[in-house]
Every structure is written in C-alpha cells, then in structure tokens.
Amino acid sequence: xxxxxxxxxxxxxxxxxxxxxxxxxxxxxxxxxxxxxxxxxxxxxxxxxxxxxxxxxxxxxxxxxxxxxxxxxxxxxxxxxxxxxxxx
Numbered sequence: 001x002x003x004x005x006x007x008x009x010x011x012x013x014x015x016x017x018x019x020x021x022x023x024x025x026x027x028x029x030x031x032x033x034x035x036x037x038x039x040x041x042x043x044x045x046x047x048x049x050x051x052x053x054x055x056x057x058x059x060x061x062x063x064x065x066x067x068x069x070x071x072x073x074x075x076x077x078x079x080x081x082x083x084x085x086x087x088x
Contacts, residue, residue: 022047 011019013033021031022044033040041053053075059068 017042018047 017031017033021027027044029044031040031042031044033042037057039055039057041055043052046052055072060072061069
C-alpha cells in the first residue's frame with residue numbers, strides 16, 4: 001500500500017502500474033521500478049499473470065555472489081536478445 005504525507009493509504013503500486021502506466025493508449029512494453037533494495041523489471045505482456053523479474057540488490061551486489069550476478073546478467077541478456085527477435 002502506498003501512503004501519502006499524512007500516512008493514509010492510497011492505491012497499491014500494482015494498481016498504479018496497471019492503471020497509470022499500462023492503462024495508457026500506447027503503453028510501454030517494459031517498466032523498470034527501482035528502489036533502494038531492489039529492481040523490478042516488468043513486461044507488459046506478462047503483467048496480467050503477475051509475473052515480473054525481481055532483483056534483490058543486496059543479494060546481487062552485497063554478498064559478492066558471482067553465481068547470483070551471473071544469473072541476473074544471463075536473464076537480462078536473454079531479454080535483450082528476445083526484444084530483437086521472437087522468443088518462446
């Protein structure tokens with residue numbers, strides 16, 4: 001739940017992305033949401049199924065875990081390649 005200055009709840013971030021970002025006449029294909037702790041990569045075509053990629057920055061960068069970093073880089077590389085051609 002997102003809150004405004006008085007601490008009262010407003011819409012959830014899911015509702016905001018659905019209505020304000022993907023609800024536009026010509027919506028973007030991808031949304032990258034960034035916070036202090038994580039990155040969210042959201043594909044419009046997978047959003048209705050509640051599917052997204054979540055990258056925990058502490059895990060990727062804080063623990064010096066090469067396997068986690070390689071997995072994230074591989075996922076990003078596949079998405080980049082798939083944006084140029086049809087991928088199943």
